[in-house]
Amino acid sequence: MTYIIDRRLNAKNKSTVNRQRFLKRYQSHIKKAVAEAITKRSITDIDKGEKISIPKRDISEPIFHHGPGGKRSTIHPGNKEFIAGDKLLRPKQNAGGGSGRGQASNSGDGMDEFVFQITQDEFLEFMFEDLELPYLVKKQLIKASSMQFVRSGVTSVGIPAKLNIIRSLRSAHARRIALGGVTRRKIKLLQHELDLLLLQPELVRDTQRIHELTQEITRLENRLKKIPFIDTFDLRYNNDVLQPKPSTSAVMFCLMDVSGSMTQTTKDMAKRFFILLYLFLKRNYERTDVVFIRHHTSAKEVNEEEFFYSRETGGTIVSSVLHEMSDIIKKRYSPSDWNIYAAQASDGDNWNDDSPVCRDLLVNDIMPKVQHYSYVEITPREHQALWYAYEQVKEQFSDQFSLQQITDVADIYPVFRKLFHRRAA
Amino acid sequence: MNQNLLSETSDWTFDLINIYDKAISEIAESYQLDSYPNQIEVINAEQMMDAYASIGMPIGYHHWSFGKQFLHTEKGYRRGQMGLAYEIVINSNPCIAYLMEENTMAMQALVIAHACYGHNSFFKGNYLFRAWTDAGSIIDYLVFSRNYIVKCEEKYGVEEVEKLLDSCHALMNYGVNRYKRPYPISFQEESMLQEKRTEYLQRQVNDLWRTIPLTKKSKLAENYQHFPSEPQENLLYFIEKNAPLLEPWQREVVRIVRKLAQYFYPQRQTQVMNEGWASFWHYTLLNTMYDRGLVNEGFIFEILQSHTGVIFQPDFDSPYYSGINPYTLGFSIYSDLRRMCENPTKEDRQFFPDISGSSWLETLHFAMHNFKDESFIMQFLSPKIIRQLRLFSVIDDDQREHLEVPAIHDEMGYRFIRETLADQYNLGDREPNIQVYNVDLRGNRSLTLRHFQHDRKPLDKQTAQEVLRHLHRLWGFDIHLESLCNEKVVESFHCPVLDESTSTPS
Numbered sequence A: 001m002t003y004i005i006d007r008r009l010n011a012k013n014k015s016t017v018n019r020q021r022f023l024k025r026y027q028s029h030i031k032k033a034v035a036e037a038i039t040k041r042s043i044t045d046i047d048k049g050e051k052i053s054i055p056k057r058d059i060s061e062p063i064f065h066h067g068p069g070g071k072r073s074t075i076h077p078g079n080k081e082f083i084a085g086d087k088l089l090r091p092k093q094n095a096g097g098g099s100g101r102g103q104a105s106n107s108g109d110g111m112d113e114f115v116f117q118i119t120q121d122e123f124l125e126f127m128f129e130d131l132e133l134p135y136l137v138k139k140q141l142i143k144a145s146s147m148q149f150v151r152s153g154v155t156s157v158g159i160p161a162k163l164n165i166i167r168s169l170r171s172a173h174a175r176r177i178a179l180g181g182v183t184r185r186k187i188k189l190l191q192h193e194l195d196l197l198l199l200q201p202e203l204v205r206d207t208q209r210i211h212e213l214t215q216e217i218t219r220l221e222n223r224l225k226k227i228p229f230i231d232t233f234d235l236r237y238n239n240d241v242l243q244p245k246p247s248t249s250a251v252m253f254c255l256m257d258v259s260g261s262m263t264q265t266t267k268d269m270a271k272r273f274f275i276l277l278y279l280f281l282k283r284n285y286e287r288t289d290v291v292f293i294r295h296h297t298s299a300k301e302v303n304e305e306e307f308f309y310s311r312e313t314g315g316t317i318v319s320s321v322l323h324e325m326s327d328i329i330k331k332r333y334s335p336s337d338w339n340i341y342a343a344q345a346s347d348g349d350n351w352n353d354d355s356p357v358c359r360d361l362l363v364n365d366i367m368p369k370v371q372h373y374s375y376v377e378i379t380p381r382e383h384q385a386l387w388y389a390y391e392q393v394k395e396q397f398s399d400q401f402s403l404q405q406i407t408d409v410a411d412i413y414p415v416f417r418k419l420f421h422r423r424a425a
Numbered sequence B: 001m002n003q004n005l006l007s008e009t010s011d012w013t014f015d016l017i018n019i020y021d022k023a024i025s026e027i028a029e030s031y032q033l034d035s036y037p038n039q040i041e042v043i044n045a046e047q048m049m050d051a052y053a054s055i056g057m058p059i060g061y062h063h064w065s066f067g068k069q070f071l072h073t074e075k076g077y078r079r080g081q082m083g084l085a086y087e088i089v090i091n092s093n094p095c096i097a098y099l100m101e102e103n104t105m106a107m108q109a110l111v112i113a114h115a116c117y118g119h120n121s122f123f124k125g126n127y128l129f130r131a132w133t134d135a136g137s138i139i140d141y142l143v144f145s146r147n148y149i150v151k152c153e154e155k156y157g158v159e160e161v162e163k164l165l166d167s168c169h170a171l172m173n174y175g176v177n178r179y180k181r182p183y184p185i186s187f188q189e190e191s192m193l194q195e196k197r198t199e200y201l202q203r204q205v206n207d208l209w210r211t212i213p214l215t216k217k218s219k220l221a222e223n224y225q226h227f228p229s230e231p232q233e234n235l236l237y238f239i240e241k242n243a244p245l246l247e248p249w250q251r252e253v254v255r256i257v258r259k260l261a262q263y264f265y266p267q268r269q270t271q272v273m274n275e276g277w278a279s280f281w282h283y284t285l286l287n288t289m290y291d292r293g294l295v296n297e298g299f300i301f302e303i304l305q306s307h308t309g310v311i312f313q314p315d316f317d318s319p320y321y322s323g324i325n326p327y328t329l330g331f332s333i334y335s336d337l338r339r340m341c342e343n344p345t346k347e348d349r350q351f352f353p354d355i356s357g358s359s360w361l362e363t364l365h366f367a368m369h370n371f372k373d374e375s376f377i378m379q380f381l382s383p384k385i386i387r388q389l390r391l392f393s394v395i396d397d398d399q400r401e402h403l404e405v406p407a408i409h410d411e412m413g414y415r416f417i418r419e420t421l422a423d424q425y426n427l428g429d430r431e432p433n434i435q436v437y438n439v440d441l442r443g444n445r446s447l448t449l450r451h452f453q454h455d456r457k458p459l460d461k462q463t464a465q466e467v468l469r470h471l472h473r474l475w476g477f478d479i480h481l482e483s484l485c486n487e488k489v490v491e492s493f494h495c496p497v498l499d500e501s502t503s504t505p506s
Helices: A017-026 A027-040 A101-107 A120-127 A133-143 A163-200 A207-226 A264-284 A304-309 A319-332 A355-368 A385-396 A407-423 B013-029 B043-052 B063-077 B105-125 B125-132 B138-157 B158-170 B187-209 B218-223 B235-242 B247-271 B270-293 B297-310 B327-344 B344-350 B361-372 B373-380 B382-390 B415-426 B461-475
Strands: A002-006 A050-055 A071-076 A086-089 A114-119 A145-155 A237-244 A249-257 A287-295 A299-302 A338-346 A372-378 A401-406 B038-043 B087-091 B096-098 B392-397 B402-405 B434-439 B447-452 B479-485 B488-495
Touching: A002 B013, A002 B063, A017 A027, A017 B063, A027 A050, A027 A120, A027 A264, A027 B488, A071 B415, A086 A304, A114 A120, A114 B063, A237 A401, A237 B247, A237 B402, A249 A264, A249 A319, A264 A338, A264 A407, A287 A319, A287 B105, A299 A304, A299 A319, A319 A338, A355 B043, A355 B488, A372 A385, A385 A401, A385 B447, A401 A407, A407 B063, B013 B105, B013 B270, B013 B392, B038 B043, B038 B105, B043 B063, B043 B087, B087 B105, B096 B105, B105 B125, B105 B270, B105 B297, B105 B373, B138 B158, B138 B187, B138 B247, B158 B461, B187 B247, B187 B434, B235 B247, B270 B297, B270 B327, B270 B361, B270 B373, B327 B361, B327 B373, B344 B382, B361 B373, B373 B415, B373 B461, B382 B415, B392 B415, B402 B447, B447 B461, B461 B479, B461 B488
Parallel strands: A002 B038, A249 A287, A249 A338, A338 A372, A372 A401, B038 B096, B447 B479
Antiparallel strands: A050 A114, A071 B392, A086 B402, A145 A237, A287 A299, B087 B096, B392 B402, B434 B447, B479 B488
């Protein structure tokens, strides 16, 4: 007696809960791996899964077993040259023959790390964990770009609700014409013949033939009537396809001070902030460009690698970076085509006389063109002139401009929240 | 001849599976294979990984270790390091076997023959399974245990339950009764009994808590008494019944793990026999199909190729060597039994006077029904197989400088090799022999375990210490583990760790 059951359509993620329990248990390991991955990866490459490896001994489940030592007697296959009574030198660990079960399983295939893959969602989940994002925001960030249904022609399969009546009837009509064509032509011929016969004088009429013709015509007409008015074959349905929501492009300017006072830690913090902004933009816009501009006393557009990892020394003139940004906007990103976002990270150092220049540049040139400008000052120290200059900008553009001080990673989110607030309103 | 063919292409359909199953079942019947009804479930690769992670159990409670298993399997599979097994089968009634949708028709037939008639008849016939497991009620019990553990998680928190399960899993191999047969219970009975047990147990353990001072007289009368009065080998059972601090629900969880351990126990004892039996029958059944013209050459070639892969035994010096392949050993023994019955040689008559020349089918069934790996090898490993596999023995004694080869595949060595190999499959030798020895009832309620060394094999120190920590969590008071060699304590472990050096012989 045999039952055959098709289980392929059953939910396949029976292990999801177990998997999540595992991830939760080894959170700290995974977080470390994720943190490393963030510093290693490029911003635009951030939303992918990651390979995590955990030392095997950390996740072992202990049971009692024998340790090395004692007297072991084992049987092995494939003898080549041994004869009874042979004495052999003890092979080094890992050599094929010789020692007992305990060692054989210990040396195994020499894997010390338990390696596995986490998905993109899980990766982002762990990445945002430090940032203390509320769940809702996380979900929005993680969600793939939204899609919408768009009409695209008609198909012959579909659900009743999508039935296209006009097209269905039209094709039914066409079918009726096509199927009835031969019959109708025949009727036409017979009718013609009949008409001719009827034109003859009554006496010489071939009544027999007339009778035959009328009968034949009725028969054919009946056949015509049997062609179904509508057939499943005729049905046409409106076809909808999924398309990404149309949205325009965005460009994100990452501006960062790379003068000597910025340490690697500060830069890493800035990187997280940039990542968040990037993910946010990527979700909302089909196309997101990222422009990296770094500056000390002069500004320069660079690639990401250089942006985060090359070190410079010297003083700081913040206005240089604003000039550079303004130039790039003029050259490549016309505000009518692009949504422009800018994020500036700095430790607040600036050449004092330069801060008013920055303010004027922002107010007159940059702010009218950008959607949002956020400034994060990553420093535990007192504010300096730049901060106060920016506060004046904020007074004028309270919606579009935000500035925040960050002292550690957990502060990043509140800054970021501004962006979401603005959109929700 | 061609009109007999069941199918010509390698694609399978549900109808074809039905047709093949019918054909295989008819042939199986002609070989007197008696099996439970089959439930064949077609699943995809991802579901197979799920099944892997839960040891084939269709339902199971949640635990991170299954998640680990899943991630491990998934990684191996994605990287292409390993294919998935073609089948998983569990001992239940009906017997559930999983087929992967990616397989060809030939592979599906192989799996049906292997799992649905080979393993299935083994589960139904072998004495260990008959005595220790109840195929009819296992699914019920799994449902019960899963629901129960979910309820505990809701009530006491996932973390609490997880900790408890961790500890139970560490002792799972010591959660079996080797000699007493438990009797099977269905889901309803289990739920009913569970409540009664809860109440009863709470009353029972209080013996350990007795604080009412005993009268002087009785104190005198009561000599120093061992508790338990006899050493106990089932640690989980002992804990379930006697651990003083466990809550009733914790006892129930311990019991669940213990029951599952018991269920898997026969499988661990019959690996060679079980896999050998299934391999022998897929080989025999499908070859019979070919002989009858039901399948074509392409089909049987695919089967044979896969079959040789399954029973491949790398030599001891090969990089792929990881011990003796149970499929090879089992398959060889059953095949050789058949040969000895049909074409006995002089040697066979000398070694197996009862078997040579008897009815092969009867002999094979007898061998399958009445043995476990250890006794099966002891009884049926023939010189011919020893020669064929070129088996040799090695003694590794840490008190001697050299390894020794006491016996190889020759006249002098057959018996020695057979005995040693049989010992190798004796679970009693393979796992350290650890028993509950004493509970200090009058003092600090500490629990003392004893490990009896076999051939001076010591415990692995690090894992032993870790397992003791789990045991400590369950018992709630100090744990001592003494390792004995020739009646003398040679090493001892403690949890919590004592201040002085832990491994001084006392």
